[in-house]
Amino acid sequence: MSELRDPAPGAAAAAAPYDALLLLSFGGPEGPDDVVPFLENVTRGRGIPKERLKEVGQHYFLFGGVSPINDQNRALLDALRKDFADNSLDLPVHWGNRNWAPYLTDTLREMVAEGHRRIAVLTTSAYASYSGCRQYRENLAEALATLEAEGLAVPRVDKLRHYFNHPGFVRPMIDGVLASLAELPEDVRAGAHLAFTTHSIPTAAADTSGPVEEHGDGGAYVREHLDVARVIADAVRAETGVERPWELVYQSRSGAPHIPWLEPDICDHLEALHGAGAPAVVMVPIGFVSDHMEVLYDLDTEATAKAAELGLPIARSATVGADPRFAAAVRELVVERAAIERGQPAQRCALGALGPSHDLCPVGCCPAARGAAKPAAAGADSPYA
Incomplete structure (x- = not known):
């Protein structure tokens, strides 16, 4: 690392x-x-x-x-x-x-x-x-x-x-998971699962996220989150000596119910883990920079209440903030x-398999799902070069 x-x-x-x-x-x-x-x-x-x-x-x-x-x-x-x-x-x-x-x-x-x-x-x-x-x-x-x-x-x-994969963003999240594991009762700590959470978005938006060549199968959005989750899970295994099951799950869904969004939802995931006999869970909000409302409500309030209802020991790790x-x-x-x-060499730090992201968003990157495309600055198609 x-x-x-x-x-x-x-x-x-x-x-x-x-x-x-x-x-x-x-x-x-x-x-x-x-x-x-x-x-x-x-x-x-x-x-x-x-x-x-x-x-x-x-x-x-x-x-x-x-x-x-x-x-x-x-x-x-x-x-x-x-x-x-x-x-x-x-x-x-x-x-x-x-x-x-x-x-x-x-x-x-x-x-x-x-x-x-x-x-x-x-x-x-x-x-x-x-x-x-x-x-x-x-x-x-x-x-x-x-x-x-x-x-x-x-x-x-x-x-x-x-x-998303810069060491200065990832390392604090690794430490957050380690601290949350230490908060769990000792008798369930070793068997705790990791639930990496991020904002759910429509599957159509996920599929067209990132550059055009990355579209499909969740696009860059899902691939980037999976890569970060894997880096954190591997680091936690290396530092604790325990291989922990983990999954990328979603929260904060909104919008019409007939439109497909990324799943599973964190509360549904907690129910599934409890049904499968998981002894404890650490929720890891990798999709959020800070503990804003969606973290406080969807995880600290709603998901925590669901875990209490199930009798499932749970902890929520810190965001980077x-x-x-x-x-x-x-x-x-x-x-x-x-x-x-300036046209000079640059050190581009990144962890995981995907490497550093592009500097300039290419044409066709992350298009809007509805309506005509709007002008967007700071990209290859910017009207303000």
Whole structure:
């Protein structure tokens, strides 16, 4: 397993040509009055009645109408700024969201006013899919079009590559599994199964995730998750001496019931494991960067309640969040991409069998399932080169 390395000499200039980093995330409500407006932003154009949105928002109301994602992004911002400063990487870090304040367009407008013209973008989604990659790129294109219409300078934005298999993202999850195993009662620990969880998406969207040559059979989305799960399971076996059964399962399904989505659901999986005699389970949310609402509700609330109902000992391992190793990984990704943009050799860290992801999303990568294709920035088909 490769490890994170110290920055090379001359780190102060290692980010050139980039003059800023943008942390681009989903956003979430920060109080009860925000929940329905936030969900209106998320579902804009789908014609969902407000009463239905109030029903959907019950998950948020259970937690006071506050999603933890914004505070988690603030913590990640602090971690990134500290890591950059400690390693003499002179690169300001800004934050914008797709669906709630601080809004992406407002943040880009502020960055342009500060003189930023070449921006690296980190999204809080590690894997390939429409909702996890191209939709962010569409939001970037829409924001840039707004700046252009306002007569402002349009910056160049480059999305950093998928980091699902970067050591700084994977190693904290390995440690999280080891810590969760230690929390289980000793008499069931050795037999515990690992349930790697990620967001379910329509099977049609999964099949067309990633570059065109990777489409089909779950596409890049499923392959990337399976590769990371295998790396973590192998590392846990190496460090504990125990071979543990594991499976990739899904959570947070939404949408019409007649449309096929990736399965099995985590709660169904827990029932199946209990029926098969599994003594305990560790849930490993590899599909999520931080402990946002879908982790708190779907795993810590719903799945944990299901396990209690079954009498099945369970633990949930930590997401990466603002782990300093993840902040260091982001620095490495910025320095790596900057070197490539300068035409220089770059060290591209990756674990597992798939290797480092592409830097520039190719044409046909992660298309939308419905409607005409929208302009998307930071890809081979970007209208803003």
